[in-house]
Amino acid sequence: MKPYSSARDEYSGSASVFLDANENPFNDPLNRYPDPQQTLLKQRIAKLKGLPEAYVFLGNGSDEGIDLLFRVLCEPGRDHVITVDPSYGMYAVCAEMNNVERRSVLLKSDFSLDPDAVLAAVDEDTSLIFLCSPNNPTSNSLEREAMVKIIDGVNCMVVVDEAYIDFSKGPGLLSMLQEKKNLVILQTLSKAWGLAGIRLGMLFAHPELLAYISRVKYPYNISGLTIEAALRGLDDIEQKDKWIKEILEQRSKMATELESLPYVRRVYASDANFLLIKVDDPSAVYEFLMNKGIIIRDRSSVPLCEGCLRITVGTGEENRDLLSALKIFQP
Ligand SMILES: *Cc1c(COP(=O)(O)O)cnc(C)c1O
Numbered sequence: 001m002k003p004y005s006s007a008r009d010e011y012s013g014s015a016s017v018f019l020d021a022n023e024n025p026f027n028d029p030l031n032r033y034p035d036p037q038q039t040l041l042k043q044r045i046a047k048l049k050g051l052p053e054a055y056v057f058l059g060n061g062s063d064e065g066i067d068l069l070f071r072v073l074c075e076p077g078r079d080h081v082i083t084v085d086p087s088y089g090m091y092a093v094c095a096e097m098n099n100v101e102r103r104s105v106l107l108k109s110d111f112s113l114d115p116d117a118v119l120a121a122v123d124e125d126t127s128l129i130f131l132c133s134p135n136n137p138t139s140n141s142l143e144r145e146a147m148v149k150i151i152d153g154v155n156c157m158v159v160v161d162e163a164y165i166d167f168s169k170g171p172g173l174l175s176m177l178q179e180k181k182n183l184v185i186l187q188t189l190s191k192a193w194g195l196a197g198i199r200l201g202m203l204f205a206h207p208e209l210l211a212y213i214s215r216v217k218y219p220y221n222i223s224g225l226t227i228e229a230a231l232r233g234l235d236d237i238e239q240k241d242k243w244i245k246e247i248l249e250q251r252s253k254m255a256t257e258l259e260s261l262p263y264v265r266r267v268y269a270s271d272a273n274f275l276l277i278k279v280d281d282p283s284a285v286y287e288f289l290m291n292k293g294i295i296i297r298d299r300s301s302v303p304l305c306e307g308c309l310r311i312t313v314g315t316g317e318e319n320r321d322l323l324s325a326l327k328i329f330q331p
Pocket residue numbers: 060061062063064088132136161163187188189190191196199200201
């Protein structure tokens with residue numbers, strides 16, 4: 001497939017008169033199409049992550065990366081993907097959108113990963129396996145050895161979604177990327193970096209795969225405003241680290257207080273910026289909070305999450321509001 005060649009793809013250098021793209025010459029700088037390769041931003045991210053630039057792909061959120069993996073790697077009607085559930089809903093949505101069968105393997109009841117169960121579901125038509133660590137909505141990280149066993153035991157691509165890795169105690173799998181050709185890692189600016197509004201997802205993988213993905217993406221998938229805001233955000237690592245520290249402190253405080261509520265059966269150990277809790281009557285708690293203007297996520301209909309609610313860790317003030325509401329809830 002010959003990709004669309006944009007005006008800015010064909011030229012790199014330092015010209016001063018741009019009459020090639022039918023842009024409006026006024027309204028600088030927003031009149032100009034952004035860099036379709038996002039070279040500057042990729043350089044910054046590669047440096048930050050300790051990777052060669054050729055291993056970095058940027059998408060309109062992780063969601064674009066997930067969709068492009070389906071479009072590039074799966075033959076609809078023939079191939080299938082494997083998800084390990086419960087997990088992030090977007091894998092299933094993209095599978096359906098792309099008419100690709102999805103086989104679901106459950107986590108163990110303690111939310112740990114059973115690598116042999118995943119390997120048993122793999123056959124020659126498996127094209128992608130999705131692992132999410134730390135996992136949404138269960139909030140735990142998957143064991144490193146179990147993930148590696150899967151990566152080493154298959155011929156297909158294994159995607160490890162690390163959207164919450166900055167909150168995790170563990171380092172994630174990025175350091176293995178260059179030695180494992182079938183590993184794809186997703187990270188995002190939407191969580192720890194506080195930039196969900198700009199939509200910037202990072203997909204790290206072998207350059208050979210990225211060459212295919214880059215051909216299929218829309219030419220200007222990352223806007224100029226996003227590139228600029230991302231560069232600015234990535235400049236302030238201290239700010240991000242401060243946010244993470246504050247969120248982790250709030251998380252542990254919130255976990256302790258939630259555990260003291262009589263109708264809370266369990267607060268699961270979290271390695272992310274949210275807590276999964278098990279309560280007696282999840283929909284009653286959910287509606288009670290909603291009527292007080294506090295929105296959380298009811299995950300009680302998700303397999304293995306019976307009775308469970310997912311609560312994002314907010315600011316100290318927001319968490320206080322949540323807890324004072326929960327204290328007056330009458331089961
Ligand atoms: C929030 C989240 C993302 C982030 O998606 P973006 O499109 O980058 O905002 C990715 N994966 C998981 C599991 C998430 O929970």
